[in-house]
Amino acid sequence: MSLLTIDHVSKRFTRPTGAIVRGLEKLRGQTPKRTVHALTDVSLEVARGEVLGIVGESGCGKSTLGRIVAGIYAPSDGAVTLDGAPVARESRGTVDKLTTRVQMIHQDPFASLNPRMKVGETIAEGPRQHGLIPAPDLRDRVAALLSQVGLEPAYADRLPHQFSGGQRQRIAIARALAMQPDLLVLDEAVASLDVSIQAQVLNLFLDLRRDLDLTALFISHDLSVVRHVSDRVAIMYLGRVVELAPVAPLYDAPQHPYTQALFASVPRLGEGRARFHPIKGEIPSPLDPPPGCAFHPRCPFAGPRCRTEVPRLKPHDSRAVACHLHDGGTGATTGTSEAA
């Protein structure tokens, strides 16, 4: 049975406006777009012990999804449950009480640690507030967590500014682990680190995963990082999951035209001077997503059906693709332009 269930989740953000602006718009006869469709009908499951990678470009909704799973945002539609229990209790559209069983690790370790708190206090704060660890044991527990993430226990009495970016990210991981979470959400957790430091933090994550049997949602724009740490990967585009597959088949043979194009635009080490095959066009605005398949304006295989009908995420063997090319009943294969 899966640990985390994301069931038909959508999230819309609407910019509030005052009466005067609305009145002016009425006079001018405009109806401006002010609803961002950040997530549309996303359903995913994560099994205990699994790491699910979430990949996409800006505006694809990957961070919004992470925040909804962590209970920071309430979904507009749908539900997120952990072992059948909702991750957040909401009242009037905002989160009122959220689970401590999901912990988040953010991108910027310079912003996510309180600069005035000793790191030991930062790590101990959560378990103390929630009474997870008896007060006399807190100091030992902090020391154990620090050594678990590869830092000296004596560092507990230092302040964040005394640490480098990589060390701060280790502290952020220790703080998350202190809550003994069932699920970690890592949102671009290694994106701001230099590559040699990134390797150290990725190794730490893999060690912890093995030792603690972690379950995690690993959100990143970096395809090679996600490949390295994930079991399965969901590719997102403009608020929807367009492809979902185990790592090996996905990277060996991506099925969705967007996934294919994304993989083709990533420069790879050791392949010499590349002949680039960039995706044409820009990412559409989530304020005004195109009708039908959101990728159709940039897709080389787009046909009439793609402009009107939204493709559903349909399972094929161990994987799922949301593309009309793969939803023809006649066993359509990749790369053919039958729909063109």
Add this chain to the structure above:
Amino acid sequence: MTAALQVRGLTTRFDTRAGAVTAVNDVSFSVDPGRIMGLVGESGSGKSVTGFSILGLIEAPGRVTGGEVLVEGQDLRALPPDEMRRMRGRKVAMVFQDPMMTLNPVLRVGDQMAMAVQVHDRVSRRAAWDRARSALETVGIPAPGERLMAYPHQLSGGMRQRVAIATALLHQPAVIIADEPTTALDVSIQGQILAEVRRLADDTGTAIVWVSHDLAVVSSLADEICVMYAGRIVESGPAERVIAAPRHPYTRGLIASVPSSHAPGGRLPQIPGSTPQLSSLPAGCPFRPRCDRATDLCVTEPPRVAAAGRTVLCHHPLEVAP
């Protein structure tokens, strides 16, 4: 053939409370017309300061203390400030990581590009706008006429960066210094810009110095690579050779840290420790405390080993098959 850009012994120091810090230490390289040189390094390696030093954009407490910067044979460092200003934008241009450092938010794209034309060339406003339009076409911007009328905030990040690149191209400079120009962009947009830049170097003969922390980007774009560590170039050579067969232990470590070069889920080989503080560098080789090949010899200044178009700053360079 004269190199478009030749840098010899460039040294830049910053006077800080903790004492003088040498951010760029005896850096030398050259780039031929139409070639792209990738300047790679991690945070604090001095790669951006090198770019700024070339253009004479270092401000107090920093100061370029030595070396030559020859653009088409002319030493920029010997020029008086007003002549240097005439060189900037005309012979040497810069593209920044954040295009809003180049673009004025309250001027139309066309107005500010035309201004950049008229600063150096006595042409009519109309001719200047025409040049701006063709520069936008060169970098693959669709409907350039409309973009000229737009304000920077009306453009996407990728589009703004193209405008910044087009502005750098206005005077067909001999050299463009590009400082992390695609770092803030999405991969699909980065792919488009890399393709345009490669084509521009080939077509216009402009030499490009591409400063980046991203080895994969540099290896897919550049002809030559210089790897910087603690203010020095520790390895340089043809891009394919440096990536396929690194000779400096730091370059090897850097390449090995990239996840895509390993089977998923395995441990990544990591460089121990972290990048050193420039104010407290160890004596001799700055990489010594993190290096598995270090010996007692490394306490002395590392020698520059040069062979077959490659240089390595190391007492114990890795052997490569000839």
